[in-house]
Amino acid sequence: MFANLPYLAVATLTVIGLSTVLLKRNLVKVTMGLNILTSAVNLLIIVLGYREGGIAPIYTLAPQTYMVLPTPQALCLTSIVIGVATTALLLSFTMVIYRKYGTVNVDEIRELRE
Amino acid sequence: MKRNLTILLLIVFAGILLVLAAGFTYGTPLASDMDDYFIRFGQAQIAANNIVTTIVFDYRGFDTLGESTVLFTAVIGVSLMFRRFFGGEDDADE
Amino acid sequence: MQMSKIVRLSADIMYPFVVIFGLYVIMHGHITPGGGFQGGAVVATGAALVIVAHAFHDVKAMIPKILLYLQESGGLLLFIGAGLAGMLLGFPFFFNWLANSGSLFGMPVPIGPNPGELNTAGFLPLMNIAVGIEVWGGLTLVILYMLSGVGKEGY
Numbered sequence: 001m002f003a004n005l006p007y008l009a010v011a012t013l014t015v016i017g018l019s020t021v022l023l024k025r026n027l028v029k030v031t032m033g034l035n036i037l038t039s040a041v042n043l044l045i046i047v048l049g050y051r052e053g054g055i056a057p058i059y060t061l062a063p064q065t066y067m068v069l070p071t072p073q074a075l076c077l078t079s080i081v082i083g084v085a086t087t088a089l090l091l092s093f094t095m096v097i098y099r100k101y102g103t104v105n106v107d108e109i110r111e112l113r114e
Numbered sequence: 115m116k117r118n119l120t121i122l123l124l125i126v127f128a129g130i131l132l133v134l135a136a137g138f139t140y141g142t143p144l145a146s147d148m149d150d151y152f153i154r155f156g157q158a159q160i161a162a163n164n165i166v167t168t169i170v171f172d173y174r175g176f177d178t179l180g181e182s183t184v185l186f187t188a189v190i191g192v193s194l195m196f197r198r199f200f201g202g203e204d205d206a207d208e
Numbered sequence: 209m210q211m212s213k214i215v216r217l218s219a220d221i222m223y224p225f226v227v228i229f230g231l232y233v234i235m236h237g238h239i240t241p242g243g244g245f246q247g248g249a250v251v252a253t254g255a256a257l258v259i260v261a262h263a264f265h266d267v268k269a270m271i272p273k274i275l276l277y278l279q280e281s282g283g284l285l286l287f288i289g290a291g292l293a294g295m296l297l298g299f300p301f302f303f304n305w306l307a308n309s310g311s312l313f314g315m316p317v318p319i320g321p322n323p324g325e326l327n328t329a330g331f332l333p334l335m336n337i338a339v340g341i342e343v344w345g346g347l348t349l350v351i352l353y354m355l356s357g358v359g360k361e362g363y
Contacts, residue, residue: 007135052141057165062321085188162329
C-alpha cells in the first residue's frame with residue numbers, strides 16, 4: 001500500500017472535495033470544497049513528475065545531478081495563483097449575498113424561480 | 115430521493131477512483147525528453163541556477179504573463195464589490 | 209476592539225523582519241527556491257499581521273491607498289516593459305537580452321553544482337521584482353477591501 005500512497009491521497013482528496021461541493025447547503029462550505037478539489041489536482045500534477053532517487057532541480061550546492069522533472073512544478077505555481085483568485089472572488093460574492101438576503105443557505109436564495 | 119441517489123453515485127465513483135489509484139506505480143515518468151533538455155542546457159543559455167524559475171519566467175514566460183493578468187483581474191473584481199464601503203472614493207455614483 | 213498590549217507590541221516588532229525576509233525571497237529567486245509569487249505572498253502576510261493586531265478603524269486612515277494602486281498597476285507594467293525592451297534591440301518578444309552579456313545582470317555561470325552568485329541570470333531578477341511588487345500590492349488591497357465590508361454598515 002505504501003508504494004503508491006500519493007495516488008491514494010489524490011483520490012481521497014478528490015472524493016472529499018466533490019462530495020462537499022455536491023451535498024452541503026452552506027455557501028461558505030461549498031467554497032471550501034472547491035478549494036480542496038483544487039489542492040487535489042495540484043498534488044496530482046506534482047506527483048506525475050517524480051523520478052526515483054532525484055533531488056530538487058536547483059544547481060546551487062547540489063550533491064548530485066540526477067533531478068526530478070521541473071516542468072510540473074512550474075505548472076503547479078500557476079495553478080495555485082489561479083486557485084487564490086477563484087477563492088477570493090467566491091468569498092466576496094458570498095459576503096454580498098449575505099448582506100442582501102440575510103442568509104447563506106442555498107435553499108432560501110432561489111429568487112430566479114418565482 | 116435526489117440526495118440519496120447523489121450519495122450512491124459518489125460511493126461508486128470513490129470505489130472506481132481508489133481501484134484505479136492502487137494500480138499505478140510512480141517514480142518513472144513515461145516521457146522526459148523536454149525536461150532533460152531544460153536541465154542540461156538551462157544553465158548555459160540563461161545563466162541561472164534555479165531551473166524551475168527559468169521555466170516559469172523564460173522558457174514559458176507567456177504563461178506567467180497570463181497568470182499575472184488573472185491575478186490583476188481578480189483584485190479588480192473584489193474592489194468592484196466593495197466600492198461603497200471603502201470610503202474616500204469621491205466619484206462613486208450609484 | 210483591539211488586541212491586548214503584548215500582541216500589538218509584538219506585531220510592531222516583527223513587521224520589519226517579515227518584510228526583509230520577503231524581500232530576500234524575492235531577490236534571490238534565481239539562486240534558491242522562491243521567486244516573485246512566493247516572496248510577494250510573504251510580504252503581504254506581514255501587512256496582514258499589522259492589520260489584524262490593531263483595530264481596523266485605526267489602521268484604515270493611516271494607509272496611503274494611492275501607493276497600493278500604483279504598486280499593483282506598476283508591477284504589471286514593469287513586467288511587460290521588461291519583455292518589450294528586447295524588441296528595441298532587435299530581439300523577439302520575451303527574449304533574454306541581458307543573459308551572458310556583461311552588463312547589469314549578465315555574468316555567465318559555471319556549469320554544474322556551484323555556490324550561487326547574485327549577478328547572474330539576465331532579466332530574471334527584474335521580472336521577479338516586478339511580480340513581487342504586483343502581488344504585494346494586490347493581496348494587501350484584497351485584505352483591506354474585504355475587511356471594510358464586514359458588519360452591518362461596514363466600517
